Amino acid sequence: MGFLSVLSCAHQWIGSRLQPGDFAIDATVGTGADTLFLAQQVGHRGQVIGFDIQSEALTLAQARIRKHSDSGKLGSISMLELSHARMAEVIPSGWVGKVGAVMFNLGYLPTEGANTSIITETTSTIAALEAATTLLRPRGIITVVLYPGHDGGAQEAEAVSTWASALPVEQAQVVMYRQMQRETSPYLIGIEKK
Numbered sequence: 001m002g003f004l005s006v007l008s009c010a011h012q013w014i015g016s017r018l019q020p021g022d023f024a025i026d027a028t029v030g031t032g033a034d035t036l037f038l039a040q041q042v043g044h045r046g047q048v049i050g051f052d053i054q055s056e057a058l059t060l061a062q063a064r065i066r067k068h069s070d071s072g073k074l075g076s077i078s079m080l081e082l083s084h085a086r087m088a089e090v091i092p093s094g095w096v097g098k099v100g101a102v103m104f105n106l107g108y109l110p111t112e113g114a115n116t117s118i119i120t121e122t123t124s125t126i127a128a129l130e131a132a133t134t135l136l137r138p139r140g141i142i143t144v145v146l147y148p149g150h151d152g153g154a155q156e157a158e159a160v161s162t163w164a165s166a167l168p169v170e171q172a173q174v175v176m177y178r179q180m181q182r183e184t185s186p187y188l189i190g191i192e193k194k
Contacts, residue, residue, distance in 0.1 A: 003179075006145050006177060006178075006186045006187060006188040007033075007105070007145060009177050009188055010034075010103065010105075010143035010145055010188055010190075011034075011037055013141060013143060013190050014037075014038070014041065014101045014103065014141055014143060015037075015041055017100060017101060017139060017140070017141050017192075018038070018041040018042055018046075018100045018101050019042075019100065020042060020043035020044075020045055020046060021042065021043065021045040021046050022041070022042045022046045022099075022100035022101070023042070023046065023047050023048075023049075023095050023098055023099045023100060024038040024039075024041065024042050024046065024047075024048045024049075024075070024099065024100055024101045024102070024103075025038075025048070025049050025050070025051075025087070025091070025099060025101070025102040025103070025132065025135070026038055026048060026049070026050035026051070026102075026103050027050075027051055027084040027087065027102055027103060027104045027128050027132065028051065028052060028084060028103075028104055028105050028106060028120060029050040029051060029052035029057050029058060029061045029079055030052065030057050030060075030061070030105055030109055030110060031057065031060045031061060031064060031109070031110065031111060032050075032057075032060060032061025032062070032063075032064040032065055033064070034103045034105055035048060035050045035061050035064075035065065035077060035079070036061075036064055036065055036068060036074075038075070038101065038103065039065070039074040039075040039076075039077050040068075040073065040074060040075075041075075041101075042075035042100070043073060043074075043075055044072060044073055044074065044075060045075070046075035046076070047075055047076045047077075047078075048075050048076070048077045048078070049077075049078045049079075049080065049090075049091065050077065050078070050079040050080065051079075051080050051082050051083065051084040051086075051087065051128075052079070052080075052081065053081065053082070053083050053118070054081075054109055054118060055081055056109065056111075056114070057109050058079050058081055060109075060111065061079060062079070065077060083124050083128075084104070084120075084124060084125070084127075084128035085123070085124035085125075085127040085128050087127075087128050087131040087132065087135070088127075088130075088131035088134070088135075091131075091135060095135060096134065096135055097134075097135070097136070097137055098135075098137050099132075099135040099136050099137060099140055100136075100137060100140050100141075101140060101141050101142070101143070102132040102135065102136065102140075102141075102142045102143075103142075103143050104120075104125065104128070104129070104132075104142070104143065104144040104145065105145045106119075106120040106125060106144065106145060106146055106147060106153070106156060106157075106160075107119060107120060107147040107150060107153060108120075108150065116150070117151075119150070119151075119152050119153070119156075120156060121152075121156070122155060122156045122159045122160075125156060125159075125160060126159060126160070126163055129142065129144070129160065129163060129164075133167070133171070133172065133191070133193065136193040137193070138193055138194065139192060139193065139194075140192070140193050141190060141191065141192050141193075142190070142191040143188060143189070143190050143191075144160055144164070144188070144189040144190075144191075145186060145187075145188050146160060146161070146186060146187055146188075146189065147186050148183070148184050148185075148186075148187075149184030149185070149186070154184075157187070160189065161176075161189065164189050164191060167191065170194065171193070171194060172191050172192060172193050172194055173191070173192045173194065174189065174190070174191050174192075175189070175190045176188065176189050176190075177189075177190070
């Protein structure tokens with residue numbers, strides 16, 4: 001058996017922490033794979049809010065979720081056509097300090113024909129990460145999948161890595177999961193709130 005992909009590793013880390021009935025956030029909905037995963041983890045009593053700036057992404061995610069919605073085992077899902085930078089403005093006040101997990105899968109919409117010039121931006125990502133840290137409950141987790149191999153990706157990855165490594169150890173534990181031999185390979189940062 002080989003090592004897990006960065007996405008599978010992110011799911012494993014989150015799956016070990018989320019509980020039925022929890023609150024969770026998908027900061028970058030994309031095709032909805034992480035949104036669906038979070039909704040499955042929190043169960044029918046839990047809630048998930050997802051963000052994406054592209055209506056195309058939300059349409060793809062809604063189609064994916066519809067295929068699984070008849071099981072009755074998914075949490076309530078709200079998807080917003082907004083930048084994740086606005087997370088602090090729109091997340092209900094009752095969620096502050098109670099969110100179990102926030103997932104970030106940065107880069108561009110990974111579908112055929114998508115406009116790959118529309119990418120996550122460093123300033124909005126850092127703003128969203130700062131908001132996410134305040135929303136987490138103790139032992140809640142943020143996962144960030146970074147893609148340094150596309151235009152703009154290396155700069156965003158470096159900024160996120162710098163931001164995460166500067167978090168005070170009294171506030172959070174930060175770890176990285178990465179293939180070391182390829183500089184442009186995707187990698188995962190995990191942030192667990194203390």
